[in-house]
Amino acid sequence: MTSQDISSPPLQTVVSKDQPSGPSRWIWIGGLGLILLGGGFVGWQVLAPRLGGPPMQMQMPPGVPVTLATVQGGQIQDSSTFIGSLEAQSGATLQPEVAGRVTQVYVSAGDRVAAGTPIVLISPDRTQAEANAAQSNVIASQAARESAAARLRSLQARQLEVEAELSLQEEEYRRTAYLVEEGALSQQSLDLANRNRDVARAAIAAARQEIAASQASLNQADASLGQAEASRAAAQQTLQDRTVVAPIDGIVGNVGPKLGDYVAPGTVITTITENATLELDLEIPIEQRDRITLGLPVELLAAGSDQVIAQGSVTFISPQTNASTQTVLTKARFTNANGRLQDAQRLDARIIWSRQPGVLVPTSAITRLGNQTFVYIADEGTPEELPPPEALPPGMPPITQVARLRPVTLGDIQGNNYQVLEGLQPGETIVVAGILNLQDGTPILPQGGDGNGESPGDSQGGF
Secondary structure, three states: OOHHHHOOHHHHHHHHHHOOOOHHHHHHHHHHHHHHHHHHHHHHHHHHHHHOOOOOOOOOOOOEEEEEEEOOEEEEEEEEEEEEEEEEEEEEEEOOOOOEEEEEEOOOOOOEEOOOOEEEEEOOHHHHHHHHHHHHHHHHHHHHHHHHHHHHHHHHHHHHHHHHHHHHHHHHHHHHHHHHHHOOOOHHHHHHHHHHHHHHHHHHHHHHHHHHHHHHHHHHHHHHHHHHHHHHHHHHHHHHHOEEEOOOOEEEOOOOOOOOOEEOOOOOOEEEEEEEEEEEEEEEEHHHHHHOOOOOEEEEEOOOOOOEEEEEEEEEEEEEEEOOOOEEEEEEEEEOOOOOOOOOOEEEEEEEEEEEEEEEEEHHHOEEEOOEEEEEEEEEOOOOOOOOHHHOOOOOOOOOEEEEEEEEEEEEEEOOEEEEEEOOOOOOEEEEEOHHHOOOOEEEEEOOOOOOOOOOOOOOOOO
């Protein structure tokens, strides 16, 4: 075959006449496809029953799964939230009374201690020796005093003997003088009796002088003992000052000085804080001063949430206004039973101005269309709205309820609930989950719960 035969124009002309071109070609291909598709569908409808399969049908969902809840009455509260700072009611900063080096640390940060518990000991060696010497002086002074007292008692007993002897000699002198006067005795006997009386008188005078001297010695011994006891008390106080103790019950803060550190009066050893009861300082704008009253409930909230961690009440309202901030200092007291509160901690605090009955619904139950808010209530459906029983899967109970839109007027949000001012009454059943798949009149399938869609109440008294 030659090159002229390969590129001959007559062959191309024949081919172009046998095939459609342009739009006619695509119309022809589309029609053929529709014929094949329709034939396949008809064949499936004819053969499927013989093969045991159901005919192809467009199945619509019989109902939308939802969660229902019964609207319940709750407590609607009017409240405002402020930021406050907690302050412990009892606290102490520990500083030494004397200078020296820390030789003993008895506690660690965070320990709970009672009043009088030793915290640190400051170089007590020389002070202990001084206290021991003072104690020895007291013992010696006590011994000297006892000796002086014993001598005084002995002299007092001797004085009684001398006084008795003097009485005897005076009586003897009177008797002798009578007998001499009667001539029964000589003058010499009277002289002897007079001499014995004078000796007894001299003895009693000497005894009295000795007693006075002994009393003076006892007084001096008492003074020496008192001085020794005062020195001992001072030494013991100095020794006691070497031991820094907790002045109150509480929790130990950071212990600054370590073993061997030198401290002086004024050095901060640690702090003791009693967090059992704390006061919260709140600055209330002057515009709300008339709403503040003693005893108003106050709730402390966990950081970044609406969880209540403590409850207290207003205990103080300042009679003066802060000139720079135009606020009124208000204090509320809290019991730190669970230990979650700390001194100087800053927290959100909610003052509850009032509480009254109302209706609360979960935020998840609210849907918005345009500028209006709605809830879906569960209502009995009409036959036109409900799927026929034959359209339901085998064994599925009949669907009887539909979701209906109900416009509502909302108030403030409280936690996870909205206050409903108008549009709902306690006892009505609403959809609280699955509302994204609903329209007005959509059949619904309640899921979970006790069959009535009721859910337990929350902390606000609603859902």
